Amino acid sequence: MTSEDPHIISLTLPLSENPYHNKVLFPFFDGLIPEGWLLDIGEKYWKLNPNDRFELLINLCIDTIGAVSVYPIEVEKDG
Numbered sequence: 001m002t003s004e005d006p007h008i009i010s011l012t013l014p015l016s017e018n019p020y021h022n023k024v025l026f027p028f029f030d031g032l033i034p035e036g037w038l039l040d041i042g043e044k045y046w047k048l049n050p051n052d053r054f055e056l057l058i059n060l061c062i063d064t065i066g067a068v069s070v071y072p073i074e075v076e077k078d079g
Contacts, residue, residue: 007067009028009067009068010026010028012026012027012028013026013028024053025053025054025057029057029061029070030053030057032057032061032064032068032070033053033056033057033060033061034060034061038060039056039060042056042059042060046059048060057070058070058072
């Protein structure tokens with residue numbers, strides 16, 4: 001999603017024309033993942049892997065507190 005008036009979400013992730021890539025989840029996004037009973041619900045009822053931080057982020061953080069929402073990117077598949 002693009003915006004005419006973008007704002008940074010973290011000092012460690014300044015605005016950039018290029019996407020950010022990393023083998024581990026950036027600390028800003030890792031901090032959005034719930035803890036305690038809400039994390040337990042995700043693990044128990046949705047069978048989420050507690051060690052897969054990206055899976056937890058995508059499934060448990062669509063409706064976060066604040067101005068940030070997390071949605072998976074829809075990827076077109078050939079054939």
